[in-house]
Amino acid sequence: MRKNKVDIITLGCSKNLVDSEQLMRQFQANGYTVKHDPEKVNGEIVVVNTCGFIGDAQEESINMILELEEAKKKGRIGQLIVMGCLSERFLKDLKKELTGVDRFYGKFNWKELMKDLGKSYYSDLSFDRLLSTPRHYAYVKIAEGCNRTCSYCSIPLITGQYQSKPIEEIEQEVRLLAIKGVKEFQMIAQDLTYYGLDIYKRLALPELMERLSAIPGVEWLRLHYAYPAHFPYDLLHVMREHANICSYLDIALQHISDPMLKRMRRNITKSETYELIKRIRREVPGIHLRTTLMVGHPGETDQDFDELVQFVKEMRFERMGAFAYSHEADTYSFRHYEDTIPMEVKQERLDYLMQIQENISGELNEKKVGHTFKTIIDREEEDFYIGRTEFDSPEVDPEILVSKEKPLKIGYFYPVSIQEAEAFDLYGKVQPPIETVR
Missing domain, CATH: 3.40.50.12160 (Methylthiotransferase, N-terminal domain)
Incomplete structure (x- = not known):
């Protein structure tokens, strides 16, 4: 000790x-x-x-x-x-x-x-932290709690009602981090899109992002954990107009069949979900969407799952995760539904869905070969430098394995040309002029 x-x-x-x-x-x-x-x-x-x-x-x-x-x-x-x-x-x-x-x-x-x-x-x-991440990126929490009533979720039981942090406090935190050398900011909350409704009586995420994008030193702002119902469409204009707001959105959709969306208490329909995704992609060309889907929620039939499979095939999400339903004490599902779907069925559905996504991810990555992307270098390993583009969030998304032809600096940006692609990794090399590093 x-x-x-x-x-x-x-x-x-x-x-x-x-x-x-x-x-x-x-x-x-x-x-x-x-x-x-x-x-x-x-x-x-x-x-x-x-x-x-x-x-x-x-x-x-x-x-x-x-x-x-x-x-x-x-x-x-x-x-x-x-x-x-x-x-x-x-x-x-x-x-x-x-x-x-x-x-x-x-x-x-x-x-x-x-x-x-x-x-x-x-x-x-109170705004200061000892970062556990590499010094060039940080997570910024803009709210606590959640006001949604999803059937399966225990988060509101733990965190209580939604509490937005005032815009001025978030600005102060981001300025302090930027002064310390942080270049990339992962904006997080249980539900980003509800931001501001409790304290400003309006959806204030677009305004927040506009103000943060103007702070000197902020190279990338990335949005995590949006909610699909009542989406603040003004956000899309702000994303499109500001180069330092990444063309990336993490939006958990959970399911697509109307019976399941209703049982999950998601406050959105299948047709509204399709229109939401199409509009996001139309208004922010090239955006990469990350979503999370659930299998095995009580009441999910083979037909419901087939609809979900078809949805994944049609939408071709750039990033997708999935998990099996967990029957959590005191949630709406726990009180009102029986967890009757066997675990082996849940696992089969989960595996099948992720196999489809692996193929989609591989095909989408293949299209990046020959293109050059602004890439931040996270770390150095024995054979490669490891980097990410604006479309890749730390820990959860694909990385670029950058060849060691030239010495690179951790936490700096380089233009990287993609040479090869796999389902969940890219391989690239830095393109001249290397002076474009920042």
Whole structure:
């Protein structure tokens, strides 16, 4: 165990990551050495920021805590602290079962952690973070909570009602990050498109993006987690008119058949979904859409799934993920539907859908061969530099493996010509003049 060292482990989504980074900055300001997701966990204090979204994520969080409880018994770590979504949702049960944990905090009261340790919480650092990402990109959380009532989703049970951050606060955070050298900003919330309705009584995402795009040093702004119903179409004009807003949109559609959209309580129809996608692509030419789909929701018939398959084949999403329905306690689905579809059927449907998408992804990537793209270099590996275009979000999207013909700088942009393509990776080389680097 290392004295005066804090290890912070983040499980779950990038929204959790932002909380961890803010907490890391507070520990640093109090004189601690802070490590995020270290290879060797041996801190005087270990904080686990948990995920409680679905069963698999809950299990991962529990297993991590149990492993650290064992390490604590053997004297390899000191205090064990749990925070985040899992403890927000199941606090009483966790306190009863996980007796080796010293302190529990939820999703929102983690700021009390510093006070409980006898340390200071520096409110003047509330916009500051210790980045766990490479220094050239960061996640920016513009809201907490969710007002949607999707049948399967436990997020509103954890995070509560939607709370937008004021535009001025987000601007201040982005300016601070840009001054520190961040060039790429992943805009995140449980639902980006609802932004502003609670505090401004209007959908304010287009205005927010316009203002952020004017901040010096902001090279790329990328939008994650849009909701399809009541989409703010003014956003498309802003995206089209500002070169530093990536032609990329992450919009979770979940399903396409009308019976399933109704049972899922998605507030949109099949025909409206088709029109939404067509309009987005028409108004922002070349945009890459990422979506997430669900299989196995209670009531999904073979016909419903066939419609979903046809939808994927027709829409040819540039990026797509899918997951099997999880019967989560206290959700609308849990209270009103029986989880009658066998897991093996869910898995078969999931595998089939992702096989179709792999073929689509390969075909779309093949069309990029011979074209040159502005590419940011994320890291260097033994045989290649690893980069991304504006169409690729970190961690989840394809990467470009760039040949090492010339030395490149991490966090800089280069024009990269695509030489070869696979379903989920591209291969390229930097084109002259190399002075176009920024």
